[in-house]
Amino acid sequence: MQRETLLLNATDVKQNAPMSEVVPAVEDAFAAFQRGDAQMPAKSYIELPQYNGDFRSMPAYLDAGSWDAAGIKWVNVHPDNHDQFDLPTVLGTMIYSDPETAFPLAILDGRELTMQRTGAAAAVATDHLAVSDASSLGIVGAGVQSYTQLEAISQIRPIETVFVADRNEKRVTKFIETFDTETEFDVHAGSIGDAAGCDILSTVTPVEDPIVPREAVGDDTHINAMGADAPGKHELADEILSDAMIIIDDYEQTTHSGEINVPWQANQLDENDINASVGEVVVDQHSGRKDKTGISVFDSTGLAIQDVAAAHIVYKHARANNNGYDFDLLGFAETH
Structure with a gap:
């Protein structure tokens, strides 16, 4: 029986998160949740207005059939961190536990883990909702979440052309330079219109005023709306949502803090405008795109089951590769 807890920093997490495995694991998590083989209490918030921030706790357990897993992520959003403390706006810690014994198998950097699973979630939705021959990807927002959008989506579609748009030119330059050696991608700086006209569009910004206009979106574009994670955030023009097939990750979270939250609270959208959850699509309870035409939107708020998956x-790869740092969290060496 495992007696030591594995500490995995951001580098360890990234090195041991092959997208070719993370994407199907996240798809398994969506399926387990839809089948009722997962437990995921609602995300809870601790508001800290005196620090212009908040904490969020995200626990989950899932049984994917051939494996099961449990854990909890403790994450925050502190917008002043960068300017005042030279720290990331979002930090996070994941505790990954053995469901049978509750032993803490690993403590992982939750920030890198979030990037990996967020990209994987977009890839799962894209696989079921984008046109089958999609080869162009637009990304609006060149922050830390943008990289895994390309890394994950290129696992399930033959992406050739990429347009990345961000008002911060340094971020765009860094993104392009990162993928400059990847010969299969032709990456360009572009406008929001360039990005929105692609076969697939991923939006990863924190804006509260929509920045993607309806007229910019292609006739059959699939959109991964990944940026909204709090009430008031809203990246897409309301006309896009009213015209699109809307697929959500979780009803409570998306109506509270997802891309649809603003028009939902204004009674511009209701239950009839939500076509399905991504879990329903994954287990074939909803057809997804299939042969349908038109715009589709995946409203993603991020689920704890994704983090656990x-x-x-x-953890599996870190153990196999002897990565990370083992430590005796429970003091077995001292008591046995």
Whole structure:
């Protein structure tokens, strides 16, 4: 029986998160949740207005059939961190546990884990909702979440052309330079219109005023709306949502803090406008795109089951590769 807890920093997490395995693991998590083989209490918030921030706790357990896993992510959003403390806006810690014994198998950097599972979630949705021959990807927002959008989506579609748009030119330059050696991608700086006209569009910004206009979106574009994670955030023009097939990750979270939250609270959208959850699509309770035409939108708020699924893959590979740092969290060496 495992007696030591594995500490995995951001580098360890990234090195042990092959997208070729994280994407299907996250798809398994969506399926387990839809089948009722997962437990995921609602995300809870601790508001800290005196620090212009908040904490969020995200626990989950899932049984994917051939494996099961449990864990909890403790994450925050502190917008002043960068300017005042030279720290990331979002930090996070994941505790990954053995469901049978509750032993803490690993403590992982939750920030890198979130990037990996967020990209994987977009890839799962894209696989079921984008046109089958999609080869162009637009990304609006060149922050830390943008990289795994390309890394994950290129696992399930033959992406050739990429347009990345961000008002911060340094971020765009860094993104292009990162993928400059990847010969299969032709990456360009572009406008929001360039990005929105692609076969697939991923939006990963924190804006509260929509920045993607309806007229910019291609006739059959699939959109991964990944940026909204709090009430008031809203990246897409309301006309896009009213015209699109809307697929959500979780009803409570998306109506509270997802891309649809603003028009939902304004009674511009209701239950009849939500076509399905991604879990329903994955287990074939909803057809997804199939032969349908038109715009589709995946409203993603990020689920704890995704974190647990990604942590499962990372832990498995870290153990196999002898990565990370083992430590005696429970003091077995002293008491036995």
